[in-house]
Amino acid sequence: MVTQEQIEDFILNGHKEYVPHVSLDCAIFGYHEQQLKLLLIKHKAVFGWCLPGGYIKRTEKLVEAAARNVKERTGVDNLFLQQFKTFGDPNRAKFDEFDEEKWGQILGVKVSRNNWLIDQTISVGFYSITDFSRTVLQPDMMSIDCEWFDIDNLPALEFDHDEMVREALHTMRIHLYHYPIGYNMLPEKFTLTEIHALYETLLGKKLDISNFPKKLIALGLLIKLDEKRSIGPHRSPHLYSFDKERYDEALKNGVVLS
Amino acid sequence: MVTQEQIEDFILNGHKEYVPHVSLDCAIFGYHEQQLKLLLIKHKAVFGWCLPGGYIKRTEKLVEAAARNVKERTGVDNLFLQQFKTFGDPNRAKFDEFDEEKWGQILGVKVSRNNWLIDQTISVGFYSITDFSRTVLQPDMMSIDCEWFDIDNLPALEFDHDEMVREALHTMRIHLYHYPIGYNMLPEKFTLTEIHALYETLLGKKLDISNFPKKLIALGLLIKLDEKRSIGPHRSPHLYSFDKERYDEALKNGVVLS
DNA sequence: ACAAAAGTGTTCGATCTACACCCATGT
DNA sequence: ACATGGGTGTAGATCGAACACTTTTGT
Incomplete structure (x- = not known):
């Protein structure tokens, strides 16, 4: 729980602990049962929805700060986390609309026009992907809400965050062809249908079911287990798991999937 | 020409004109006649070679700042300029080794321990490519030298700039397959051999001469002109030029070259 | 036996690669 | 005519999309 003293300390003295003029924003994509969602927070003072940051x-280090941020919002550790772009247009935050009175009322502490939070800020964009059913959401001290939104039905976002989401989604989809994915989004043991659905959802398009797993298996990323799962009156699908060693190597060196 | 007053003003008041805690560094690759070079500057106060920044x-905007920087160092405008990564490790600049005495002597003005230039800085990395024979080099106010180095024979660099160069080269080579390149590096009219040599040099590897141009021509990026060039006792090669419209479209939307 | 879903196999065409070979030019 | 670099053509291998087909399962 965040106390009022902590908020005041952050606003008045945060520039000593944090690097001023630099922030980061995270596009945290959430997957579960063929749905793709994005985590948004509702800012206390500007009212609208934003990316968590x-x-x-x-x-x-930058990536450590991003990991801390994702952990604070979702409770989840050790995610695939990638820098995608840095944003620095001088008018990206529209601080000329800053209302000292309003901020003071809402935050319970006077925020002056020259407070470090109201100054020009360059923001480093990260994206990550997680299974949203495993997350426990937690707004940050400057926000009053934190929710998953369907990727096809996002509200308009504050600042330049609409552009950030576009860029993050674009980069994530390119990375899908160059890095293995799924380790944190699928159960330990999963079927080909499940990983196929994951890729289709993240890419936002259909993939031929019969061609899809060939490459993954040929690369040795998937291990076929001697187990099946019973799914009612249908053929029982084989279970697979990731070959963690090859998976991690592919994460480091990259692969090509089609 | 930079005067001593300008240097002092920059050191003492620069944080009013510039965003503190944020910088940018440019890996400017230079090409000419099958040589690939990198532009480095020699910093006045830390002595070693660095990327210009x-x-x-x-x-x-970030990209405007990068363009200004490249223009100042090389005199060249309108280059292909791409963000490749942002660097923010807390110890990337080693300011614990800062020597107030030394800096003061070298720069002719007292630089105190809490000067804005000596504080933690996140740096946005850009790369660009130019024809180095067309450039007119100019050190910046904090440096005493500015030179092209052969890419295979770089000196050790200050700060985290070795890593930056690795990342820039890596990103540039990936982009070669996804963006057209050469507009600023080749004459208005050029032969297939010339553009082939450009790609080989930038990629640092051999490309089959006979297969290479097919894709470029098939994409309509190259226009075959009704002219040839006389090159002595050999067959006269055809001249080509870029289809600027398709070239610009490919820059915006991306292409795939193999 | 059947419906439904898992999983396999095969064909076709596009694309890439390597390399042989022909062409043009000035001396 | 010849040496040299420019340029073309093609056979074979590889890859990927599409889709038909077979297998498995509980009722």
């Missing part, structure tokens, strides 16, 4: 501690 | 004016 935060500041970088002076002791942190 | 600078700060972002509070009125500038």
Whole structure:
């Protein structure tokens, strides 16, 4: 739980702990049962929906700050996390509309026009993907809500976050062909149909079911287990798991999937 | 020419004009006659070689700041310019080794320990490519030298710039397959051998001469002209030029070359 | 036996690669 | 005519999309 003192300390003294003028924003994609969602937060003071984001501690690497941020919002650790672009247009935040009075009322502390939070900020964009059913959402101290939205039905976002989402989605979909994916989104043991559905959902398009697994199996990323799953009056599908060693190597060196 | 007053003003008041804590560094690749070079500057105060870089004016977009920087160092405008990664490790600049005395002597103005230039900085990396024979080099106010180095024979670089160069080269080579390239590196009219040599040099590997141009021509990026060039006792090669319209479209939407 | 879903196999065409070979040019 | 670099053509291998077909399962 965040106390009022913590909020005040962050607003008044945050620039000592964090690097001013630099922030990061995370497009956290959530997958579960063929649905693709995006995590958004509702900011206390500007009212609208935004990507979750935060500041970088002076002791942190960028990716560590992003991981901390994702962990705080979702409770989930160790995600696939990728920088996709850095945003720095001078008018991206529209601070000329800043209302000192309003911010003071809402946050319970006077935020002056020259507060470090109201100054020009360059933001580093990260994206990550997780299974949204495993997450426990938690708004940050500057927001009042934190929810999953269907990717095809997003509200208009504050700042330049619409553009960020477009770029994140674009980069994520390119990466799908160059990195293995799914380790955190599928159960330990899964069927080909399940991983096929995952790829289709993330890519937002159909993939031929019969051609799809060939490459993954040929690359040795998938291990066929000696187990099947019973799914009622139908043929029982084989279970597969990832070959973690090859998976991690593919994460590091990249692969080509079609 | 940069005057001593300008240097002092930049050091003492630069944080009003520029966004503090954020910089950019440019890996400027230079090509000419099958040689690939990289532009480096020699910093006045830390002595070693670095990538050229600078700060972002509070009125500038990131890419505008990068373009200004490249223009200042090389005199060249309108280059292919791409963000490749943002760097923010807390110890990337090693300011714990900062020597107030030394900096003061070298720069002719007292640089205090809490000067904005000595504080933690996140740097946005850009790369670009140009024909190095057309450039007119110019060190910046903080450097004493500015030179092209052969890409295979670079000195050790200051800060995290070795890593930046690796990442820039890697990204540039991936982009070669997804964007057209050469508009600023080749004469208005050029032969297939010339553009072939350009690609081989940038990629650092051999490409089959006979297969290479087919894709470019099939995509309509190249226009075969009704002219030839006389090259002594050999068959006269055809001249080609870029179809600027298709070229620009390919720049925007991307292409696939093999 | 059947419906439904899993999984396999095969064909066709596009594309890439390697390499042989022909062409043009000035001396 | 010949040496040299420019340029073309083609056979074989590889890859990927499409789709028909077979297998498995519980009722």
